[in-house]
Amino acid sequence: MMKKMGIVEMIYILFFSMWNYAFIDGQNLYRWIQEIDNEETWKLDLKKFRTYLYEKYHIQKAYYFIGYSQNINQDLYTFLQECGFIICFKKQNKVMETHKKGNIDSDLIFTVMQKLIDEADQFDKILLVSWDGDFKILVDFLIKKERFLKILFPNKKYASSLYKSLPPSLYDYLSNLKSKIQLEDE
Numbered sequence: 001m002m003k004k005m006g007i008v009e010m011i012y013i014l015f016f017s018m019w020n021y022a023f024i025d026g027q028n029l030y031r032w033i034q035e036i037d038n039e040e041t042w043k044l045d046l047k048k049f050r051t052y053l054y055e056k057y058h059i060q061k062a063y064y065f066i067g068y069s070q071n072i073n074q075d076l077y078t079f080l081q082e083c084g085f086i087i088c089f090k091k092q093n094k095v096m097e098t099h100k101k102g103n104i105d106s107d108l109i110f111t112v113m114q115k116l117i118d119e120a121d122q123f124d125k126i127l128l129v130s131w132d133g134d135f136k137i138l139v140d141f142l143i144k145k146e147r148f149l150k151i152l153f154p155n156k157k158y159a160s161s162l163y164k165s166l167p168p169s170l171y172d173y174l175s176n177l178k179s180k181i182q183l184e185d186e
Contacts, residue, residue, distance in 0.1 A: 018058075018123060018124030018125075019058050019059070019060035019061075019122070019123050019124065020057055020058050020059050020060065020123055020124055020125045020126065020127055020149055021059065021060065021061045021062075021063065021115060021123045021125075021126055021127070022053050022057070022059045022061070022062040022063065022126070022127040022128075022129065023063050023065070023108055023111065023112055023126060023127070023128050023129070024062060024063065024064045024065065024085070024128075024129040024130070025065060025104060025105075025108060025128075025129060025130035025131075025132055025135070026064045026065050026066035026080075026087075026104070027065065027066060027067060027090075027103075027104050028130050028131055028132055028154075029044075029129060029130075029154070030066065030076075032131075032154040032158060042178055042182050042183070043182070043183040044174065044181055044182070044183060045181055045182060045183035045184070046079065046080065046083045046085075047083045048180065048181045048182070048183075049083075049174075049181045050062060050083045050084045050085060052177065052180050052181050053127070054084075057127050057149060057150070059127060060123065061086055061123070062084065062085050062086060063085070063086050063088050063108075063111060064080055064085035064086065064087050064088065065088045065090065065104040065107055065108045065111075066080075066087060066088075066089065066090070066104065067089070067090050067104065068089035068090060088104075088107060088108075088111060090103065090104045090107050105132065105134045105135070108135070109135070109138050112126060112138060112142075116145075116147065124147075124149075125142075125147050125148060125149035126142055126147055126148060126149060127149045127150050127151070127152065128148075128150075128151045128152070129151070129152045129174075130151065130153075131153045131154055131158040131159050131160055132160060133160030133161070133162035133163070135151075136160070136162040136163065139151060139163070139166070143170070148170065150169075150170055150171060150172060151163065151166070151170065151171045152171070152172055152173070152174055153171060153172070153173050153174070154173065154174050154175065155173050155174065155175035156173060156175075159171070159173070
């Protein structure tokens with residue numbers, strides 16, 4: 001899955017930089033991939049995306065938060081794991097299984113805080129993938145603690161207005177990375 005690094009790059013990462021963790025709002029990302037971004041007519045290649053996160057941001061662990069239903073999406077769950085994502089499930093009750101959205105926000109925030117306490121010396125910074133303004137308080141906290149790397153939004157249209165005060169160095173758009181992470185036509 002991961003591209004082989006040269007010896008110089010491996011030494012640099014091992015001795016001069018820390019690994020980072022990514023926390024992905026899989027509910028919103030999946031919704032964007034499946035429904036919202038039709039006007040841009042491209043699909044995200046999750047394997048390429050995981051490799052991009054590894055190579056560009058030194059993401060050692062990429063936590064992908066998604067609603068869980070035992071009756072559907074088993075192929076998606078397997079595929080995410082094969083791509084190198086660590087799946088964090090939000091179990092949905094029977095009523096919510098008919099809806100596309102499972103609210104993973106509190107689980108994602110809790111896991112970030114847990115990692116900051118339990119694994120603080122094992123990683124440097126956190127990258128977030130979402131457009132959800134509900135994470136703004138988390139982003140502000142991570143910036144204050146100097147543990148925030150960047151937030152990746154799907155595109156300008158779907159970035160919450162709550163993030164407008166962020167300097168451009170702290171965010172990017174997946175649509176800007178299209179040539180690197182696009183699913184090729186088969």
